[in-house]
Structure formats: C-alpha cells, structure tokens
Amino acid sequence: MASTHATDTNYINEFPGIWSWLTSLDHKRIGLMYMISILFFFFVGGIMAMLIRLELFNPGAMFDGNTYNQVLTYHGAIMVFMVIVPGIPAILGNFFLPLHIGAKDVAFPRLNLLSWYVFMAGAALAVSTMFLNKIDTGWTFYTPYSLKTGTSVIVMVLAAFIMGMSSILTGLNFIVTVHKLRAPGMTMGRMPLFVWAIYSTAILQVLATPVLAITLLLIAAERLFGVGIFDPALGGDPVLFQHFFWFYSHPAVYIMILPAMGIVSEIITTFARKTIFGYTAIAMSSLGIAAVSFIVWGHHMFVSGQSEAAGVLFSFITMLVGVPTAIKMFNWLATLYRGSISFQSPMLFALGFLFLFAIGGVTGIMLAVIGLDVHFHDTYFVVAHFHYVMVGGTLMALVGGFYYWFPKMFGKMYSESAAILSWILIFIGFNVTFFPQFVLGSMGMPRRYADYLPEFTSLNQISSIGAWMIGLGFLVALYVIIQGLLKGEKAPDNPWGSKTLEWTIQSPPVHHNFDTEPIVTAGPYEYR
Amino acid sequence: MTGFSIWWAALVNTAMASGGSFMPPQGTAIAADVDNLYRFLLIASAISCFILLGGMVFFVLKYRRKTANDKTPYISHNSFLEFLWSFIPFVIFMIVFVWGWRVYHDMRAMPENAFEVHVVAKQWAWDFQYKSGKTTTNEFVVPVGMPVKLIMTSKDVLHSFFIPSMRIKQDVVPGRYTTLWFNAEKLGDYHVFCTEYCGAAHSQMLARMKVVSQEDFEVWLQENEAEMTLAERGKKAVNTLGCVACHSVDGSMKVGPSWKGLWGAKAHALEEGTVDVDENYIRESILQPAAKVVKGYPKGAMPPYQGQVSEEQLQAIIEYMKSL
Numbered sequence: 039m040a041s042t043h044a045t046d047t048n049y050i051n052e053f054p055g056i057w058s059w060l061t062s063l064d065h066k067r068i069g070l071m072y073m074i075s076i077l078f079f080f081f082v083g084g085i086m087a088m089l090i091r092l093e094l095f096n097p098g099a100m101f102d103g104n105t106y107n108q109v110l111t112y113h114g115a116i117m118v119f120m121v122i123v124p125g126i127p128a129i130l131g132n133f134f135l136p137l138h139i140g141a142k143d144v145a146f147p148r149l150n151l152l153s154w155y156v157f158m159a160g161a162a163l164a165v166s167t168m169f170l171n172k173i174d175t176g177w178t179f180y181t182p183y184s185l186k187t188g189t190s191v192i193v194m195v196l197a198a199f200i201m202g203m204s205s206i207l208t209g210l211n212f213i214v215t216v217h218k219l220r221a222p223g224m225t226m227g228r229m230p231l232f233v234w235a236i237y238s239t240a241i242l243q244v245l246a247t248p249v250l251a252i253t254l255l256l257i258a259a260e261r262l263f264g265v266g267i268f269d270p271a272l273g274g275d276p277v278l279f280q281h282f283f284w285f286y287s288h289p290a291v292y293i294m295i296l297p298a299m300g301i302v303s304e305i306i307t308t309f310a311r312k313t314i315f316g317y318t319a320i321a322m323s324s325l326g327i328a329a330v331s332f333i334v335w336g337h338h339m340f341v342s343g344q345s346e347a348a349g350v351l352f353s354f355i356t357m358l359v360g361v362p363t364a365i366k367m368f369n370w371l372a373t374l375y376r377g378s379i380s381f382q383s384p385m386l387f388a389l390g391f392l393f394l395f396a397i398g399g400v401t402g403i404m405l406a407v408i409g410l411d412v413h414f415h416d417t418y419f420v421v422a423h424f425h426y427v428m429v430g431g432t433l434m435a436l437v438g439g440f441y442y443w444f445p446k447m448f449g450k451m452y453s454e455s456a457a458i459l460s461w462i463l464i465f466i467g468f469n470v471t472f473f474p475q476f477v478l479g480s481m482g483m484p485r486r487y488a489d490y491l492p493e494f495t496s497l498n499q500i501s502s503i504g505a506w507m508i509g510l511g512f513l514v515a516l517y518v519i520i521q522g523l524l525k526g527e528k529a530p531d532n533p534w535g536s537k538t539l540e541w542t543i544q545s546p547p548v549h550h551n552f553d554t555e556p557i558v559t560a561g562p563y564e565y566r
Numbered sequence: 567m568t569g570f571s572i573w574w575a576a577l578v579n580t581a582m583a584s585g586g587s588f589m590p591p592q593g594t595a596i597a598a599d600v601d602n603l604y605r606f607l608l609i610a611s612a613i614s615c616f617i618l619l620g621g622m623v624f625f626v627l628k629y630r631r632k633t634a635n636d637k638t639p640y641i642s643h644n645s646f647l648e649f650l651w652s653f654i655p656f657v658i659f660m661i662v663f664v665w666g667w668r669v670y671h672d673m674r675a676m677p678e679n680a681f682e683v684h685v686v687a688k689q690w691a692w693d694f695q696y697k698s699g700k701t702t703t704n705e706f707v708v709p710v711g712m713p714v715k716l717i718m719t720s721k722d723v724l725h726s727f728f729i730p731s732m733r734i735k736q737d738v739v740p741g742r743y744t745t746l747w748f749n750a751e752k753l754g755d756y757h758v759f760c761t762e763y764c765g766a767a768h769s770q771m772l773a774r775m776k777v778v779s780q781e782d783f784e785v786w787l788q789e790n791e792a793e794m795t796l797a798e799r800g801k802k803a804v805n806t807l808g809c810v811a812c813h814s815v816d817g818s819m820k821v822g823p824s825w826k827g828l829w830g831a832k833a834h835a836l837e838e839g840t841v842d843v844d845e846n847y848i849r850e851s852i853l854q855p856a857a858k859v860v861k862g863y864p865k866g867a868m869p870p871y872q873g874q875v876s877e878e879q880l881q882a883i884i885e886y887m888k889s890l
Contacts, residue, residue: 098818098819098820102766102819102820102821103765103766103767103768103769103770103820103821104766104821104864104867107763107765107766107768174765174766176763180724180762180763181724182722182723182724182740183723183724183763183764183765186722186723187765188866270739270740270741270742271740271741275741276724276739276740276741277739310629310638311631311636311638312638312639312641313638313640313641313642315641315642315643315644316642316643316644316648317642317643318643319643319648341726341735341736341737342737342739343736343737343739343742343744346670346671346674349670350667350670353663353666353667353670354663357656357659357660357662357663358659360655360656360659361652361655361656361659364651364652364655365648365651365652367618368618368647368648368651369648371618371621371622371625372641372644372647374621374622374625374626374629375625375629375641376629376638376639376641377625377629377638378629378630378631378632378636378637378638379625379626379629379630379631380630380631381626381630389622389626392618392619392622393619393622396614396615396618396619397615400607400610400611400614400615401611403607403611403659403662404604404607404611406663406666407603407607407662407663407665407666408666408667408669408670409599409600409603409665409666409667409668409669409670409672409673410600410603410604410607410666410669411666412600412670412673412733412734412735413589413600413730413733413734413735415735415761416726416728416735416761416762417761477577477588480584480587480588480589480604481580481588481589481590481730482590482728482730482731482757482759484728484759484760484761484769485761486763486768486769487768487769488768488769489769489770490769491757492573493573493576493577493580495573496573496574496576496577497577565638565640566637566638566640
C-alpha cells in the first residue's frame with residue numbers, strides 16, 4: 039500500500055521555528071528531541087570510556103586514583119541513567135509505538151513533553167556535578183562510601199531521582215497508549231513485537247523505578263539529616279542499601295535490553311522477509327522476563343554477606359530468566375530458516391546483536407552459578423559480561439534500529455557503504471575490547487581498578503586498542519547520520535519492504551500520522 | 567613494545583598452566599572443583615554458541631536473498647521444537663545450578679577446627695591479628711594444609727577480600743563480621759585483592775599471602791620485633807599504618823608523593839612556598855598533613871594521623887625514610 043499523500047508537508051517542516059519544537063506535543067518530534075539529547079550524552083559518556091581505556095593502557099600516566107574514579111563514575115552514571123535506560127524507549131519507542139499500533143499520538147501528549155523536560159532537568163543536574171564537585175561513588179552509590187565521600191552525591195542522586203520520574207511518566211504513557219489507542223482490528227496478538235517489548239519495559243519502568251527513587255531519597259536524608267539507615271556508625275545497615283538498589287537496578291537491566299530485543303524482531307523479519315517464528319512465545323517471554331526480573335536482585339549480592347539460603351534461591355530464580363531468553367534466541371534463529379536474507383546495514387547490526395548477546399547470555403549463566411560467581415564477582419569478567427549485553431546487545435540494536443527507521447524518520451536514505459563500515463568497526467572493535475576482559479576476570483583482575491599488576495598489562499592494552507576501534511566506528515555512524523540528513527537521496531515510503539504499519543504512510547510522516555485511520559486485518563509480519 | 571611481548575609470553579604461560587581456562591593456579595581442593603565446573607560451563611557454552619551462531623551463519627549464507635521477489639514459507643511456530651529449546655536449556659541450567667550450589671556449600675561450610683585469623687579492613691590496607699598477639703598489615707602468612715578461618719570487619723567503608731588462587735571472596739562490612747575459610751594446599755605467594763570499590767587507592771589495597779610450612783609458620787609467629795633495626799621497624803610501621811597504599815618508595819607516582827629521595831631535600835616545592843625536609847617537617851606531615859601540602863597534590867587527601875602514631879613509630883619511620 040503506497041501513500042497517497044501528494045504534498046511535501048510532514049511533521050518536520052509543518053511548523054517552523056525552534057519554539058514549535060520545544061512546545062511540540064507530537065510524539066515524533068519529542069522522539070527526535072530525545073534523540074538529540076541522548077546522542078549528546080552518549081558522546082560525553084563515550085569520551086569518559088575512551089579516557090578510562092587510555093588510562094588503563096598505561097596506568098598512572100594520566101590520572102591519579104581520584105580522577106580515575108570520577109571518570110569511571112561519570113561513564114557509568116551517564117551511560118546507564120542518560121543513555122541506555124531512556125535510549126530505545128524514549129527515542130524509537132516514542133516515535134514508532136503510536137505508528138506501530140495505528141495511533142495518532144501517545145495517550146497523553148502533554149505528559150510526554152513533560153517527560154522530556156523532566157528528563158532534561160535531571161540530566162542537567164547530573165552534568166552540573168561535573169563542574170561542582172565531581173562524584174566518585176560509581177554509578178551504584180554503594181553505602182557507606184556514598185555517605186562519607188566529600189563529593190556532590192546529594193545532587194547526583196536527586197538528578198537520578200528526577201530522571202527516574204521521567205522514566206515512570208514515559209512508561210505510564212506507553213502502557214495506556216497500548217491499551218487504549220490501538221487502531222480497529224489491532225488486537226494485542228497483532229501488535230508488532232517491538233510494541234510488546236516496549237510494553238513490557240513500560241511495566242518495569244512504572245513498578246521498579248519508585249523503589250530506586252525511595253532509596254536515593256533515603257541516601258539524601260541520611261547525608262543531610264543524619265538519619266541512620268545505611269550507615270553502621272548511625273546504626274544502619276549498608277547491605278540493606280544493596281537490596282534496595284538492586285531491587286530497581288536488576289529490573290533496570292531488562293529495561294535496557296527488552297526494547298533492543300523488540301528492534302531485533304522487527305529487523306530480522308524484514309530482512310529475512312519472513313514471518314516471525316513463534317510470535318506468541320517471543321511476546322510472552324518479554325513479559326516473563328519482566329516478571330521474573332523482580333525476584334533475582336540478590337544475584338548481585340552473592341558475596342555481600344547475605345545468607346547461603348538466600349544466595350542459592352537467587353541463583354535458582356536467575357536460571358529461570360535464562361529460559362525465556364533462550365526461547366527468543368532460538369526463535370530468531372528459526373525465523374532465518376528458509377528466509378530471503380539480505381545483508382543491509384540494519385540486518386548486520388541485528389545479526390551482530392545475536393552474536394554478542396549469545397556470548398553475553400552464556401557468560402550470564404556462568405555468573406548465575408553461585409559457586410563460580412564467588413570467583414568472578416566484581417572482576418573484569420562481570421565488566422565484560424554486562425558490556426556484551428548492554429553494548430553488544432542494546433547499543434547494537436539501537437544503532438541497527440536507527441539505520442532501519444532512518445528513512446522513515448527523516449525521509450532520506452543514508453550511505454549504505456559507510457553504514458556497513460561503521461558496523462565492521464563497532465563489531466570487531468567491540469570484541470577486541472571486551473573479549474580480553476573475560477580473560478582478565480578469570481585471571482582475577484578486580485574491576486574499578488585505576489592500576490593493575492604487571493601480568494594484566496598485555497590484555498589491558500589490547501582492550502584499549504579495541505576501544506579506539508569502537509570509538510571510530512561510532513564516529514563513522516555519526517557521519518552516516520549527518521551525511522544522510524544533508525545529502526541523502528529521498529527515501530521511498532517502504533524501502534525495505536516491511537509489513538508493519540509505519541511503512542504504509544509517507545516518509546517522513548505527516549503530523550497526524552495516518553490520513554485515514556488504518557483498519558488492521560492481519561498480523562504484523564505477513565510475508566507470504 | 568618489549569614489555570608488551572614479555573607480558574604476552576606470560577599470558578600464554580597462564581593459558582597453558584590453566585588448561586586454557588585462564589584461571590589462576592589452584593591453591594585449594596575447592597579451587598579445583600570450581601575449575602571443573604567452569605570447564606563444564608565453557609564446553610556447554612561453546613556448544614550452545616556453536617549451535618546458535620553456527621546455525622545463524624549457515625542460514626544467512628544458505629538462504630541469502632536471490633531475487634528481489636523471493637517468496638518465503640509462512641511458518642508461524644512449531645510447538646515441539648519450541649518445547650525442546652525451552653526444556654533442554656532448562657535441564658542444563660538446573661544441572662549447573664545444583665553443581666554450583668554444592669561447590670558454594672563447600673566454600674561456606676566452616677570447619678570447626680580451623681585456625682582463626684582476625685582481619686580488619688580499612689582505607690587502604692588489610693590488618694591481620696593472630697591469636698599469638700602478632701599483628702601484621704598487608705602481610706598474610708598461613709600454614710599449609712590447615713583450614714584457616716578469617717573473621718573480618720571493616721573500619722570505614724565496604725571492602726572485599728579476594729584470593730584468586732583460592733577462588734574465594736567475601737565482602738567485608740563495617741558494623742558486622744563476615745567469615746571465610748580455605749585450606750591452602752601449596753606453598754607459595756598469592757595475591758589478595760580488595761574487590762569492593764573503596765575510594766582513591768582501591769587498586770593499591772593489596773596484600774601478599776604467604777603459604778608456609780607448619781614449622782616455618784610457628785617460627786614466624788614467634789618472630790620478635792625487638793631484634794629489628796630502627797629502620798626495619800619503620801618499614802613495618804608504614805606497612806601497618808597503610809602509608810604505602812598512597813606513597814611509593816621507588817619514585818613512582820601514587821595518590822601522595824613518593825618518599826624516594828625525599829629525605830634531606832632542600833627547598834622542596836609546596837603549594838605555598840618551599841620547605842627543607844627534616845625530622846620536624848616529616849613529623850608535621852604525618853600528624854597534620856594539611857599544614858604543608860606538596861605542590862601538585864590535593865589537600866585533604868590524607869587524613870591526620872595525630873594520636874594514631876606513637877612517638878617510637880614516628881622516629882622509626884623517619885629513620886626508614888633516611889634509608890630510602
């Protein structure tokens with residue numbers, strides 16, 4: 039179905055001027071505003087990552103211990119709270135969730151705009167601490183260190199609190215949108231899997247984030263008023279903080295990865311030109327992962343001093359998360375079977391996701407095995423594992439999703455060869471950076487070390503070289519975006535031959551998305 | 567790059583010695599159990615990844631797009647296959663779960679006849695107290711072939727006691743005691759790391775573990791400080807007080823300035839003015855470090871040691887610095 043819209047009017051050029059953007063209630067414009075802000079934060083967090091690897095190429099040459107800890111904290115905090123958690127839902131979710139279900143906008147457009155302002159306020163507060171008194175607690179704010187260190191912890195936890203508020207509002211908006219605004223005929227069972235993934239994520243955002251908010255406020259209260267909650271000197275319990283923190287932050291791990299899985303489902307079906315294998319299983323496994331993720335937090339605390347019984351129980355439940363994850367992996371593999379597979383850049387990123395996520399997944403099982411985790415806990419093995427999942431998984435999917443939807447978002451095509459080059463650099467660079475870290479972890483190198491023993495030198499240097507490849511790859515990706523925006527050829531409405539609703543309208547879409555309300559008569563992946 | 571090639575060779579040696587798993591040398595029977603479990607997981611993971619990723623590569627090559635109008639079959643699901651790839655992973659997960667539980671249980675079941683050592687962690691050093699009254703810092707000596715139990719607490723923030731070769735780790739928490747045990751089987755020197763982030767010198771919070779024979783251990787326990795020279799006592803004191811976490815004795819840069827060549831320096835540059843390094847300057851810099859801060863170092867990074875160092879220790883430390 040081609041668009042019959044004959045004019046050149048679209049959501050980008052319909053209302054001119056910066057003010058029309060800053061007050062826009064259009065979910066597509068808000069998605070782009072998130073994109074610009076999050077790309078900027080990603081750049082800042084990426085610089086921090088480069089500085090970390092530069093320092094570890096030759097320890098002591100650049101930073102003292104304090105400076106290193108600050109750089110490490112900002113890398114973690116920015117990447118988690120300002121890039122990976124909001125990344126896919128706020129940018130691509132905002133833009134494509136309403137399009138996917140045939141809606142004109144999200145359920146609460148004003149709330150959506152407010153979410154962006156709240157997010158930016160929190161982010162500005164977080165970044166401001168870089169110019170005040172840099173924090174050095176790590177992104178986890180573990181007590182009692184975070185209660186004792188003389189840095190601007192209160193400002194930073196308030197910033198995370200405010201950004202959490204934004205996350206809750208966005209999640210709430212998406213849940214209501216999915217339930218109330220689906221086009222006629224768009225049953226829950228016909229929703230694209232991206233929508234299922236964003237929906238599961240939204241539930242996590244709404245239910246888990248308040249716990250983080252309360253925990254961060256307790257830290258602020260303890261620092262400001264000396265209320266003894268976590269500090270043993272005041273009669274508190276520092277391990278209690280870890281329980282509270284991971285009660286949010288483990289579900290947050292799935293807030294980061296579930297949307298990525300949604301993107302992968304979209305890309306694989308499109309570029310294999312084949313219906314998804316096991317739609318129901320993939321959709322339900324998203325919900326299953328979301329549900330189980332609430333009761334696995336203790337696997338971050340196997341050596342914290344929690345009881346043996348608790349540790350074993352958490353180890354068992356964590357194994358259960360592995361099952362729906364394995365289901366997804368095998369279903370994607372089965373989708374490729376007898377497909378018609380083309381190797382355009384979004385597909386390369388999706389296949390890269392499968393590759394890296396498989397390694398991230400099996401090493402996750404190793405870490406869930408309690409007797410083995412005792413050795414790996416807080417070593418570089420953990421660092422390698424979560425980067426395989428968060429960067430190899432979420433960021434690969436995010437970049438793949440950008441390339442996939444770029445023609446729809448901007449109505450332009452980008453340079454395919456440059457996009458493939460960015461994939462090669464990121465994919466190879468990623469493995470060069472992080473695979474050696476599994477080995478470092480096995481050898482026993484602890485994480486968050488500004489300096490290391492001589493036997494760890496060679497692997498650290500290899501890892502640092504890989505980091506520069508990744509950095510270069512992302513710069514090429516930036517070039518792809520800018521070159522596409524400035525000089526890209528006009529994109530057709532459906533360049534990849536996809537079947538979901540967003541490809542039935544013009545590129546870029548008009549302000550109100552659909553000229554006539556679509557009536558849905560089939561599932562999202564009707565490739566026959 | 568010669569340094570690089572030396573460490574590269576060391577890496578290859580580690581790989582060979584560990585049978586490809588890169589785990590550190592096994593110091594206990596439990597370490598061997600952990601490594602067997604790890605080896606099983608490595609093989610199971612390699613097979614899983616081979617099926618998944620090999621299958622992926624095979625499919626994308628075999629079914630690559632041939633014409634612009636390729637038709638694909640409509641395969642919505644297959645309950646039997648989906649059952650298989652849910653159930654088989656589940657069974658494997660349960661096997662490794664129970665296996666991991668058993669290994670963990672052995673790690674945590676404290677033997678009753680263990681030799682107890684008390685450990686106090688602090689920013690950024692490990693203090694060990696033996697029942698004989700002997701105390702050491704960052705020097706952890708244990709007898710071979712005897713279960714050793716550590717009863718640990720922290721003076722300030724969280725730390726974590728990690729001996730890679732023993733495959734054990736336990737967080738050290740202020741305000742309570744946590745425990746750990748192991749039975750070292752081989753003589754030798756091992757690393758002890760702090761693996762819970764604890765601030766500026768976290769990566770310097772290292773202890774040396776020496777596993778010695780029972781006889782040597784008895785001798786070591788009785789060693790008398792009175793037989794040491796004054797400078798030797800000073801060296802022991804700077805280890806005990808944890809000074810060496812932030813100050814090197816070989817000229818390398820750490821959190822604080824190195825002591826090498828410090829003694830007797832004339833017109834040593836400070837943040838404000840200069841100073842001649844003599845006994846009184848060193849005394850003041852230990853007891854009230856903020857009074858005269860060396861140029862280029864942050865004020866307040868070092869806590870004042872007023873009341874924590876005895877006069878005897880101060881004299882011994884000054885004597886030790888003269889010897890550097």
